[in-house]
Amino acid sequence: MGIRLKVKNAEMGKELTLELSPDETIEDVINSAAEYWNKDSGAYIIRRGKQILKGGMKISELGILNDDVVELIPDPEGG
Amino acid sequence: MLRPGSYDDDRFDRSKRIPWLDMEALSDSRVLVVGAGALGNEVVKNLALSGVGDITIVDMDHVVLSNLNRCLFFRGHDAQQKGMKAQLVADGAKDLFPECRLTPWVGRVEDMPFPWPGFQVVLGCLDNVMARLHVNAHSYHHAVPYVDGGTDGFRGKVQVVLPPDGPCLQCGMNSSHQRILEKRFSCTGSDVSFFMPKMAAEITTTSVIAAIQVREALKILSQRPDMCIRNVLFYDGERGESMVLEMEKSEGCQNHPIM
Numbered sequence: 001m002g003i004r005l006k007v008k009n010a011e012m013g014k015e016l017t018l019e020l021s022p023d024e025t026i027e028d029v030i031n032s033a034a035e036y037w038n039k040d041s042g043a044y045i046i047r048r049g050k051q052i053l054k055g056g057m058k059i060s061e062l063g064i065l066n067d068d069v070v071e072l073i074p075d076p077e078g079g
Numbered sequence: 080m081l082r083p084g085s086y087d088d089d090r091f092d093r094s095k096r097i098p099w100l101d102m103e104a105l106s107d108s109r110v111l112v113v114g115a116g117a118l119g120n121e122v123v124k125n126l127a128l129s130g131v132g133d134i135t136i137v138d139m140d141h142v143v144l145s146n147l148n149r150c151l152f153f154r155g156h157d158a159q160q161k162g163m164k165a166q167l168v169a170d171g172a173k174d175l176f177p178e179c180r181l182t183p184w185v186g187r188v189e190d191m192p193f194p195w196p197g198f199q200v201v202l203g204c205l206d207n208v209m210a211r212l213h214v215n216a217h218s219y220h221h222a223v224p225y226v227d228g229g230t231d232g233f234r235g236k237v238q239v240v241l242p243p244d245g246p247c248l249q250c251g252m253n254s255s256h257q258r259i260l261e262k263r264f265s266c267t268g269s270d271v272s273f274f275m276p277k278m279a280a281e282i283t284t285t286s287v288i289a290a291i292q293v294r295e296a297l298k299i300l301s302q303r304p305d306m307c308i309r310n311v312l313f314y315d316g317e318r319g320e321s322m323v324l325e326m327e328k329s330e331g332c333q334n335h336p337i338m
Contacts, residue, residue: 010315027254034255042231043208043256052311052326055253073313076231077259078278079118079206 003059004066007033007046010073022060026053033072043075091130101301102130108300109133109197113188113214114204115164116140117149117280118228121289122202123168124151127176129297134172135182135198137191138165149282189213195221200296203227204289208252209260215240215248219334224299228292232279233316235288239295239307246310250329284316 002019007029009015016036018029030044046053048070053062086092091102108131112122115138126134141161142153152171153162165183173181184191188210195201201218203225205211211227218225218240225240227248240247291312298306314321328335 030253030255041259043252043259045251045253047324050323050325052251052324054250054327054329055255056329056331074231074234075256076229076234076236077206077208077211077256078230078280079114079116079204079228 003064005029005059005064006067006069008069008071009033009037010071012037015069020059023058025056025058026062027055029070030055030072043077045073045075046070047073094130099301099303099306100297104300104302105130105297106132108199109135110296110300111193111195111198111201112136112204113201113210114138114206115168115183116146116204116206117282117285118204118230118289118292119164120150120152120168120171121286122204122228122292123172124175125289125293126202126296127172127179129293130176131179131296131300133180133182134169135184135193136165136168137184137186137188138163138168139185139187140164142167145277149280149285195223198223200299201225202292202296204292205229207260208256211248212252212260216334218242219247224296224304226292226295226299228288230280230284230288232281233284235284235314235316236311237288237291237295237308237314238311239309241299241304241307246326246328247332247334249334250332251311251326284314287314287316 005018005020007016007018016033018032026046029046094100095102110126110131112119112134115136123134123136141163142157144158146153152168157167163185165185169181169183195217201223203211203214215225219242222242227238229236238248295307308323310326312321312323
């Protein structure tokens with residue numbers, strides 16, 4: 001059964017709802033959201049509350065519930 | 080006997096009024112700054128003005144005109160003459176604080192001849208993920224604190240890496256970082272044979288991020304790592320907002336012993 005996760009776009013303030021399987025990972029969330037919003041190739045992180053979520057972690061391991069909200073944040077790599 | 084106004088004869092009088100700032104420790108400290116682009120210019124300026132005694136600066140690039148909107152120490156004639164960034168930043172900082180020992184290294188950080196344990200803190204002012212990972216791995220291995228900065232337009236971030244217990248830079252990375260491993264952002268004077276789109280970069284965000292980086296370094300050098308950011312500060316200059324996010328060590332990260 002899928003889990004609904006809301007992903008907020010830190011740059012645009014918009015929100016997307018993803019339907020995820022428990023085995024999908026945070027990296028899958030990043031890739032899906034970045035593709036949906038047509039993001040330039042760049043680095044991104046996902047935060048939930050005050051925590052950066054590790055890319056390899058599965059949805060099932062994070063205790064994510066339906067309609068939880070996470071945020072997609074660009075990770076600036078310039079200098 | 081006190082002479083009126085004598086406190087204004089001391090360059091660092093106002094710094095000494097900050098209770099936790101250890102000016103003697105700063106004067107005895109040796110710091111490595113990797114990258115002499117926009118962030119590197121501001122970081123070295125701040126370190127020199129703060130009284131850090133010894134600064135090594137590493138960069139392989141030369142100046143181009145498009146650097147001048149955000150690089151304090153570069154001038155138009157430096158771009159014309161293809162002046163080397165590390166040398167110019169060292170020269171400029173020497174002018175600000177003549178007592179500071181400045182060592183420029185013109186070359187890649189991977190080829191740097193200075194031993195890592197000789198530094199009390201490393202500041203990353205780089206423009207690509209690959210170099211950041213190199214600096215991160217070496218700093219962590221030698222238990223040297225590493226303060227990394229990054230910018231993109233009006234956005235920026237500062238991450239403080241405190242070995243041996245804290246997460247490192249690599250712990251927070253994912254496949255989106257892998258995909259851009261060798262891509263270089265903003266500052267480059269090196270010749271390229273293929274089109275590489277440039278990232279937005281400007282002085283106000285550069286200044287904010289460099290200021291935070293150096294402030295974190297001053298905390299470390301003053302033996303106050305307890306005051307440091309845990310673990311990453313993200314800055315949004317358009318909204319005037321910042322947030323500090325935590326991260327955990329990654330089990331798969333090769334920079335840490337098996338947990």
